[in-house]
Amino acid sequence: MNNLEGDMTTMHKLIVSPFLGEYVVLRPGSPGGLKISEGKYRELAEAASSPSWFTDAVSASWGYDLSGSSFAETVLIRPESPYGYVRATYELNLGCNYECEHCYLGLKKFEGLSWPEREKLLYILRDAGVLWLQLTGGEPMIDKLFPEVYGLAYELGMMLTILSNGSRLANPKILELLTTHRPHDITLSMYGATEASYDGLTRRRGAYRLFTKGLAAAREAGLPLKLSLIVTNTNKDELEQMQAMADAWGIPHDAFVNMSPTIYGGPETLPTQSMEHLRKRKPFTGCHAGHTFFHVDPHGMASICKIGRDPQIPLMDEGVEGLTRLGAIADSLLLRQGGCTGCTLSGSCGTCMPLVTLYRKAKSPLRNYCQHQEREEVKA
Template sequence: MHAVIVAPLGGTSVILRPGSPKAIKVGGARFAEIQTAAAGDGTVPDWLADAAATQWGIALHDRPAAGNVLVRAPGPYRFSRATWEINLGCDYDCEMCYLGKKRFEGLDREGKRRLLRIIRDAGVIWLQITGGEPLIDPGFSDAYEHAHELGMVIELLSNGSRLHNERVFGLLTERPPSKLTLSVYGASAETYDAVTRRRGAFNRFTEGLHKALDAGLNIDLSLILLRRNAHEQEVMRAWANELGLPYREYANISPTIHGTDETLPSQSPEHLTQRTPFRGCPAGHTPIRSGVPPFARWAASRTSTWSRKESKGWPDSAVSPIPSCFAPEDAPAARCPARAGCAGRWPRSSRRRRHHWRTIANTEAGDVMTAVMVEISPTRTAVKEDAEAVVLIEDVDTLTDESLPGCGDDNPYN
């Protein structure tokens, strides 16, 4: 398997190590040098080997570039992050779950692989896999490995219930995610098991958590605050601090995906937070989503003006339009109804008091995306770097943190 991934990102390029949040940012001349070496029989450039040794402690000196360096082709759209809900099932039965009645549905093996190729071809570098609960999906292992092989850096959102399982644990230690975000529902067996409505869930979670920590996986925690566990908020915080893990707290619960509100009484009123509605131009902020047949049909109605012939290799996807600021120049456009100036940074007519939506697919996808959702978030990195630049980045999120909250964030109930 490749040791590093090299990918274009806006006006620059990044070098990534699977399983690591660190990165190396390089200019266009450096990217071209790596691309040439990997396409032929060249060796890893000395400057890259030096930087990789400093950043990740790996030895690439005098190694062939082919096989050690995977060079990603530039995507046609300015998207770099995607979130994939791989299924609609879970092994917990939490009262606040947005899934409502769990149907345990998802794509088959070939459907998953085809979707991953579509996401890769869009230019996505970072793929966040969630559910439902991703680790219980019978096709998770194959999909996870295939996403790695395609040159995407994987983040996982999980309840951690299967980390104690040797097969799952072995997969994640052999090919570690760049980040593993685990939801926490309480700091005691009594509370945790009551929230998840699964006896023994807390003990299985803590066993898996400690195994993952001992293996050196990059973990952070999502503390889910509810009526039933809010009294343990301080204990959960203290537990996270004792483990030395970063954490975020989430108290706002959404209705179910079916539009019903039985989840809302589980909220702890004193812990709810207010979000300021985004009232600007959506160009460059609004993610595209694919999946779930009702949404796919809505997307199809919005994209019907673009024929399959013009879809440029996207005949099987079901996605909504994207702003012109993040689409290729030759894509057909339609007038956007938004009453705002364009937020795009490309020097084109869309910067006037209007902007266009671009369509990236026309879909007939009734069954192609059954029971999955993919959200692909724009990343605004238009500033070009020095062509010879080599910059070490400790946390790659600093390169991609301009998406609005809610676009690929770690809240499993948002």
């Protein structure tokens, strides 16, 4: 057995993996990474013990001492994948314990795959080459199989990020899991600086209290946190206060200010848009959706990303092979079409075609997404 087939039951401390034509070394739960040559990658794949250059590089990068530990158990070497994907997002379940007014998920049905199917899905993601996996929802941590999904994805050598509302972070079992198998980062949505606005936006009494409790537990455990400061008409006067709180906690933060229609093209989220905060998007110059990353919904349906969800590929039926069709789907979805065909402003337009399609379906005011604000809505 070479290291490419290493024993999955023991937990690795380092991942060596192909990454977009290069080769990298990563340490789960720690920032930073090392680039290595293809020759060194192959040397590691066949090595029975750590070469001295590798021991030294790991020690210099992370202060981790490889000497004295079993190389096969400590270092997980990911094989090359013919599919060429490196990132994916997996929506475990659309269900959520909040009812946020701006939520782009619309119906938020509490449905997901059974454990055997999820296991199959995670192996498909691994075989597709996915090195970075974002677990999201709904609220992923209220999904009853969250610990199993997280644990197996970790074991298979994926670097994990989590999007969460933080309401379950103080749960001892979840804290134990995340501190013993550390994620790369956890991005928490923050919906207000005060109980009134937070509970108002989420339409749940007690949500602010759960957030502060979860946040305190995660900070005390030293988990790697980021904050996404959500700004809608309900809490728009609290952005500065939220920023000041995040600074005081020493947590990196970003403001999320542009609201989307729902994934079904529903308009019900659009009135929450704070027009004074609407941010002009940077000109869209293309993206790698469907080529190097993809999205998987709670039913194991793969799409190019969270926005461009149609057409989908049923991974449970087609397996990893199904992903070979995703590149062509992406190319056709990203092409300017419908009312955008021949638009003279498309070069400076910041709204990609899948997002335009949703705004059009939702009959959104043009000012939310299009530079032709003076004319009538163009027909898709």
